[in-house]
Amino acid sequence: xxxxxxxxxxxxxxxxxxxxxxxxxxxxxxxxxxxxxxxxxxxxxxxxxxxxxxxxxxxxxxxxxxxxxxxxxxxxxxxxxxxxxxxxxxxxxxxxxxxxxxxxxxxxxxxxxxxxxxxxxxxxxxxxxxxxxxxxxxxxxxxxxxxxxxxxxxxxxxxxxxxxxxxxxxxxxxxxxxxxxxxxxxxxxxxxxxxxxxxxxxxxxxxxxxxxxxxxxxxxxxxxxxxxxxxxxxxxxxxxxxxxxxxxxxxxxxxxxxxxxxxxxxxxxxxxxxxxxxxxxxxxxxxxxxxxxxxxxxxxxxxxxxxxxxxxxxxxxxxxxxxxxxxxxxxxxxxxxxxxxxxxxxxxxxxxxxxxxxxxxxxxxxxxxxxxxxxxxxxxxxxxxxxxxxxxxxxxxxxxxxxxxxxxxxxxxxxxxxxxxxxxxxxxxxxxxxxxxxxxxxxxxxxxxxxxxxxxxxxxxxxxxxxxxxxxxxxxxxx
Numbered sequence: 001x002x003x004x005x006x007x008x009x010x011x012x013x014x015x016x017x018x019x020x021x022x023x024x025x026x027x028x029x030x031x032x033x034x035x036x037x038x039x040x041x042x043x044x045x046x047x048x049x050x051x052x053x054x055x056x057x058x059x060x061x062x063x064x065x066x067x068x069x070x071x072x073x074x075x076x077x078x079x080x081x082x083x084x085x086x087x088x089x090x091x092x093x094x095x096x097x098x099x100x101x102x103x104x105x106x107x108x109x110x111x112x113x114x115x116x117x118x119x120x121x122x123x124x125x126x127x128x129x130x131x132x133x134x135x136x137x138x139x140x141x142x143x144x145x146x147x148x149x150x151x152x153x154x155x156x157x158x159x160x161x162x163x164x165x166x167x168x169x170x171x172x173x174x175x176x177x178x179x180x181x182x183x184x185x186x187x188x189x190x191x192x193x194x195x196x197x198x199x200x201x202x203x204x205x206x207x208x209x210x211x212x213x214x215x216x217x218x219x220x221x222x223x224x225x226x227x228x229x230x231x232x233x234x235x236x237x238x239x240x241x242x243x244x245x246x247x248x249x250x251x252x253x254x255x256x257x258x259x260x261x262x263x264x265x266x267x268x269x270x271x272x273x274x275x276x277x278x279x280x281x282x283x284x285x286x287x288x289x290x291x292x293x294x295x296x297x298x299x300x301x302x303x304x305x306x307x308x309x310x311x312x313x314x315x316x317x318x319x320x321x322x323x324x325x326x327x328x329x330x331x332x333x334x335x336x337x338x339x340x341x342x343x344x345x346x347x348x349x350x351x352x353x354x355x356x357x358x359x360x361x362x363x364x365x366x367x368x369x370x371x372x373x374x375x376x377x378x379x380x381x382x383x384x385x386x387x388x389x390x391x392x393x394x395x396x397x398x399x400x401x402x403x404x405x406x407x408x409x410x411x412x413x414x415x416x417x418x419x420x421x422x423x424x425x426x427x428x429x430x431x432x433x434x435x436x437x438x439x440x441x442x443x444x445x446x447x448x449x450x451x452x453x454x455x456x457x458x459x460x461x462x463x464x465x466x467x468x469x470x471x472x473x474x475x476x477x478x479x
Contacts, residue, residue, distance in 0.1 A: 030101045033060060034085035041078040041158065043136060050075055050091055058084055064108035068097055076199050078129050078138065078158045090127075090197045124189040126163040128198035130155050130175060139177065139202060143273075145286065145306040147172035147184070148451065148475040152286075152306055170453050174288060174304055175200055176273055182288060184304065205271070229259030233268050233292070236299045239468035240404050243328065246280035247470045255289075268292040277310065278470065281328060282321035284308040285472065307474045326479045328471045331396040331433050333464050338450035341384055349398035351432075355391050358436055358461055387443035391461075397432035405466050435464040451475045 036058045042050055047069055051062050077090055088099065088106075098111045130142045138159025145152030146163060149171070153161045163173075168191030175183040180202040189196060230252060238244040249255075254272040259265075269289065276285040284307070291302040312318045329335050331349075339348040386392070437458050444457040452458065 033101055033104060033106070034083065034088075036060065036084045038082050038084055038087055039080055040082065040087055043076050045075055047073060047075060047091055047095070050077065054084065054087060054091075060084065061105045062108060063105055064097075068108065068110045070095070076129060076131075077197075078160055080156065080158055080160070086195070089193075089195055093193070093195075093197060121191050121194045122167065123165045124168060124191065124193065125195050126166065126173065126187065126189075126198060127195055128161055128200060130159045130161065130200045130202060132180075133201040133203050136201075139180070141177065142180070142202070143174075143176040143286070145174055145176075147174055147304040147306060150307045150309070150474050150476065152308075169447055169449070172304065173198065174306065175202060176286070176288065177202065178272055179205055181205055184288075225259055225261070226257050228261070229257035229266050229268070230255065232259065232266055232294065233257060236266075236294050237292070237301065237468060238470040239466060240408055241402065241467055241470050243278065243280035243324065244468075244470040247276060247278050250275040250277060264296040266292075266294040276469065278472075279310070280321075280324050280470070281473070282310045282312060282318075282325070283472075283474075284310055285469070287469065301468065303469075305469075305472055325473065325477065329473055329477060329479055331399050331463075332467070332471065332473065333435075333460065334450040334473065334475065334477075336394055336396070336450075337446050337452075340386075341446050341450070349396055349432075351395040351397060353393050354388050355393050355436075358391060384447075385443050385445045386437075386439065388439065392437040394435045394437065394464075395432045396435075396463075399433055401433050401463060405463060408466065433463040436461040447475075449475050 038054065038057055040053065040057070042053060045053075054060070055062055073095070075091060077087065079087065092098070092108075096111055097108050099106050099108050101107070128144070130139050130144070131137060132139055138155070138157070140155055140157045140159065142155040142159070142161070143152065144154060144161045144163065146166070151163050151166060153163050155161045166189055168189045170186060170188045172184055173187055181204070183200060183202055185198070185200070187196065187198065233255070234249065238247045251272070251274065254270045254274065256269045256271070258267045269292070274285075274287040274289060276287055277283075278285060286306045286308075288304040290304065291300060293300040312321060335348065336345075336350055339345050339350055345352065437460055439458055441454060441457060445453045447453055
């Protein structure tokens with residue numbers, strides 16, 4: 001039945017199009033057809049089969065020419081409580097097929113790119129379905145969130161999720177669950193569609209958590225070594241800033257720490273996201289640890305974070321949190337990149353210069369560099385990309401380097417003589433916060449929100465590398 005007008009339509013298409021003006025329904029009638037409620041759960045079916053099912057469930061007939069349908073395409077779609085308009089949007093997404101409604105019947109046709117009206121949506125919703133890669137069954141309770149953002153969701157009993165209100169741009173979507181391997185994928189939202197559908201399959205984990213726990217507890221010396229390593233991990237992970245003392249890992253048991261006391265080397269992994277409370281900034285952070293390596297001189301840290309607002313007790317605490325967030329944001333890499341793309345480097349307090357190499361850990365002449373740069377620094381013009389071959393030195397002149405940072409650098413260099421005399425402390429106060437960027441790619445692009453579109457785009461040194469997870473802010477934060 002679904003194709004009963006297909007042959008007629010293909011032979012008489014000009015006639016049908018010519019009659020649209022006279023026989024099309026009013027806006028209210030069209031919405032009545034499209035608002036028909038629908039529950040659907042189809043896996044890997046052709047669009048023909050999907051439309052047959054939709055027609056049976058809604059008693060709405062479809063007419064189309066068979067040559068506009070690609071029978072090789074397969075669709076998986078599942079909604080508990082949806083409507084015909086939403087289901088059609090997902091089925092026709094990316095097929096180049098559009099529809100109109102004539103006398104209560106839905107006519108499908110191949111879109112004409114030259115005449116199709118283009119729409120732009122300021123906010124886009126991501127919807128999707130998550131299934132087990134082995135059984136193809138839907139998975140409830142999967143945490144789905146946007147990396148570096150406050151946006152997130154979880155799957156329902158049918159494996160469906162929705163993340164609402166994302167501005168057009170590029171995002172990393174993360175899928176996390178205790179018994180499934182972590183998955184994440186990059187998604188670009190163009191703004192030409194209000195809804196984007198993401199199907200995702202997850203691989204079950206093969207290692208049983210219970211076995212790991214029994215092994216860990218069977219050796220008291222291993223536990224003691226883990227505790228020593230965890231203390232170092234916390235110090236290196238959170239950093240030594242003012243906010244670090246207000247940060248806690250709520251589930252340290254998920255960490256697997258390999259610590260060598262003789263060499264001072266430490267590596268850490270986690271089979272689940274770390275749950276972090278930052279009381280200074282008022283955030284709970286779900287942090288996926290991708291890499292943590294520490295030696296007595298270098299710490300390497302990579303991860304994906306998602307943020308939730310912590311409740312505040314009163315207005316005074318809320319004001320304190322807002323003040324701390326603004327302080328952490330000012331001088332941060334995100335602040336710098338936003339200033340760069342908006343052409344506000346000088347106004348926001350930044351001086352930049354390309355240098356051939358990194359300075360020594362402690363170099364007294366470094367503290368004189370800002371004055372030299374200020375005397376001959378020109379105007380730097382950037383679009384939304386960065387391209388340089390050496391190191392970009394960035395100085396934020398509106399804040400001093402903290403004494404805790406300076407002491408850490410001095411300890412790192414074994415300069416106890418300077419520590420005792422306190423020579424660089426006053427000198428540093430006139431310098432501002434000095435950081436360095438090295439590109440890991442020939443060039444990188446910057447989003448207007450102040451983050452890099454390419455993953456692992458840069459390596460940072462200096463003040464930014466010292467400010468760690470305790471200073472992390474959502475990418476969409478705005479002071």
